[in-house]
Every structure is written in C-alpha cells, then in structure tokens.
Amino acid sequence: MAEPVLELKNVTRYVNEGCNIFSDISFVVNEGDIVVLQGRSGSGKSTLLKCVAHLTLHKGECLYRGSSPTTYGITSYRTKVLYVPQRSSLLPGSPHDFLTTITSLAAHKSTSRETPQDVFKRGLDISEQWGVDPELWARSWINLSGGESQRILMAAALALDTAEVLLLDEPTSALDSETSSMVESYLIDCVKNQGSSLKAIVWVTHSPEQSRRVGTRFIYLSAGGCYESDDPSALSHSTSGLPSTPKLHSSAPSISSSRPA
Numbered sequence: 001m002a003e004p005v006l007e008l009k010n011v012t013r014y015v016n017e018g019c020n021i022f023s024d025i026s027f028v029v030n031e032g033d034i035v036v037l038q039g040r041s042g043s044g045k046s047t048l049l050k051c052v053a054h055l056t057l058h059k060g061e062c063l064y065r066g067s068s069p070t071t072y073g074i075t076s077y078r079t080k081v082l083y084v085p086q087r088s089s090l091l092p093g094s095p096h097d098f099l100t101t102i103t104s105l106a107a108h109k110s111t112s113r114e115t116p117q118d119v120f121k122r123g124l125d126i127s128e129q130w131g132v133d134p135e136l137w138a139r140s141w142i143n144l145s146g147g148e149s150q151r152i153l154m155a156a157a158l159a160l161d162t163a164e165v166l167l168l169d170e171p172t173s174a175l176d177s178e179t180s181s182m183v184e185s186y187l188i189d190c191v192k193n194q195g196s197s198l199k200a201i202v203w204v205t206h207s208p209e210q211s212r213r214v215g216t217r218f219i220y221l222s223a224g225g226c227y228e229s230d231d232p233s234a235l236s237h238s239t240s241g242l243p244s245t246p247k248l249h250s251s252a253p254s255i256s257s258s259r260p261a
C-alpha cells in the first residue's frame, strides 16, 4: 500500500474573528499521488497551498511523514514540501542568484550533498529541455516573460532535488500547450520513477483537460470545504451546490463530499 507522505487535518484559514476562507480541510496525500486541486476563482486554492507550505497563518495541522513542520524545523520542512508559486515577480536578482541563495541555506545543505554547481547545471539542463535559453538564468526575474519565469522556477525546484512533495500553483498557466505538455510529462515521470526523490504533487489548475492528463486524484474546494471526486473535471459540469462567487464563510466546518477526502 502507498505510504502517506502528507496529511492535512482540519486546516482552517481565518481572516477575521469567525470568518474563514475555508474550514476543516482534511485529506491525505500518498506516495505516487498527483492530487489535482480545483475550485472556482477565489475558493482558496493558493491559500491552501500556502497553509501547507507554512507560509500563512492557519489552524489545524499539516503533517509530513507523520510529523509537524516544527518537528523538522520550518525551513527544513520547506525543502521537503516545496511550494512553487505561480509568479516569480517578487524575487530579487536573477534565477542564478536565487539558486545560489537557496543552495547556501543550512536547511538545503543538510538534505543535499550536491554542490551548488551541480544543482545549477541540472536546472539549466531541465529548463533547456523545455526550450529555455541558458543565458536567461543570468537575467533579472523582472525582465523574463511569464512563461520563461514559470519554466525556470519549476526547473529550479526540480534541480534542488530535495522535495518529496511539490505544491504547484497553476505551474503552466503562462505556457503554450506544447511546452505545457513537456513540463507535465517531466513531472509525471518524476513521480512515477521509483528512484526520484519526488513522491507526490498537489497541483492547482483551472484546466479540466490538464486535470485529466496529470491527475491521479481530484479534490475540489467549494463552499468553504472540500470534496474528492473520481471525475477529473467535476467542476466544469457541476451546476448545483457551488456558489458562482465564492464568499468568506462565517461558520465552521462545511465539508460537502461525494467521497470523503
């Protein structure tokens, strides 16, 4: 049986007293899973990834291999459960600077024996397979296109080779369909490859087609709770039970489920 790698227990993101973006989100991510997380715009997908990455205040627990982030130390936890944002716009310097900074962190050094040069070379190799000119790694993030930034960020995350779980926030939203499919295939192969350090992905997308191509499980955020479905595009043809405009929720648990998530 597949080992659980990540466990969300009653994760609740509050905004004000008694007002939540979502409440009591609970599900387990097992080795080999590519969990596609879908939901209407504003339903809280990005916020949930940030809660799991311990980047935003929340209630409840996110256990990695059965232990809390504080047990590992938050920075070490983030090398294992790695959040890849949709945009790199707030990062200073160049992608090369970024990778140099990350590989110099004690948390990275304690989980990787590779030199920064090895990591950088792998990042170049991966991104070149996706059509990125190696020279772009020396350019400032702000002068890269959305698609160039997205591919380089993803290549950097994979090149670090420390994460067992990637939390991907619309990772191909700026890519054309051909490039998107190369990135998708690479990620799927990594999760399937027994020798890879990457064991699972939580993948936010708005595309039912992408959900079908990459997902092994499908979780939907809706009405401040979540449900799991066998249908990779349940949201796109759901006509009931979903608010057209997501609202903050004033009551606690609200988990609708076609199957317990």
Ligand SMILES: Nc1ncnc2c1ncn2[C@@H]1O[C@H](COP(=O)(O)OP(=O)(O)OP(=O)(O)O)[C@@H](O)[C@H]1O
Residues within 6 Å of the ligand: 015, 021, 039, 040, 041, 042, 043, 044, 045, 046, 047, 048
């Ligand atoms: N710090 C905050 N304070 C108040 N509201 C917030 C805060 N952070 C996020 N929100 C609100 O929470 C909701 C969920 O935001 P989030 O970005 O997680 O949604 P999403 O499902 O990822 O949306 P999209 O699909 O449009 O990217 C939004 O209505 C957003 O405005």
